Amino acid sequence: MERLSSRQWERLERELKRGPLAHGFDDEFQGWTLKRVKLLIGRMFRVGYTVRGVWKLLRRHGWSAQVPLRRAIERDDEAIEVWKAEVWPQVEGPRRTWAPTSASRTRQARG
Template sequence: MPLATRSGTPAEAVPALRRPQLAEARRVRAAELLEQGRPQTEIARILGVTPESVRRWKRRWEQGGTAALRRRPATGRPPKLADAQVEQVRAVLEQGAVAHGFESELWTLERVGRVVERTTGVALARASVWRLLTVRLGWSLQRPQRVAAERDESEIARWVAHEWPRIKRGP
């Protein structure tokens, strides 16, 4: 599916660089400039970083070459759900809450957690369900608009047109 610009014209489907990719590109560019024999202060000015960063990158580059400036894999505990499971959960959630036995279409963290556990067999804490929805699925919080069930728009319009002017005039 082609991307579109604000004017609606098709745009080239080139993925945007994320922050870690930009940082890596900056470090690799610093290595190229160091190979050219440019001064560290000039490299810092060109790349918009501090001279201390360039000195640190130079030490790493001298010890391990350009490969030492590449991104390293993320550390920490691996996610409980694999990417395929996340896509499976996305498809299941897009069916709606009623399709999964809930009485309304309102998704809560508890409901999503139950569906995730039924679908994948993995139990998630509320914070992990929130992270799944916002970070991995890219969804955002949507609150239903509260409207009184007894609200009668025609009665409100009649009151504003007839009663309010009478009250405003006074006795």
């Protein structure tokens, strides 16, 4: 059972998007942790969640453990697809077929 109403969730999501610095978390790691989100929920709504409960809440609403805030401006999705389709198969090389092998350096496998 979810303890936050849909209105509270919308408010929480807006605050999460503002970032941890806006809520007084000013150390060198400027990302949200489950513990920080738990503290924020407690401060904003006086509702207690466990760290595991926060993780379930976030997942239920489409948040993941690692969601980049933005992508590089230089990113070219078309070029990436071309590289994966044309260049990578050449770099990777053909797959080996099954054949007996030996871990011994002195004795070759028979097959």
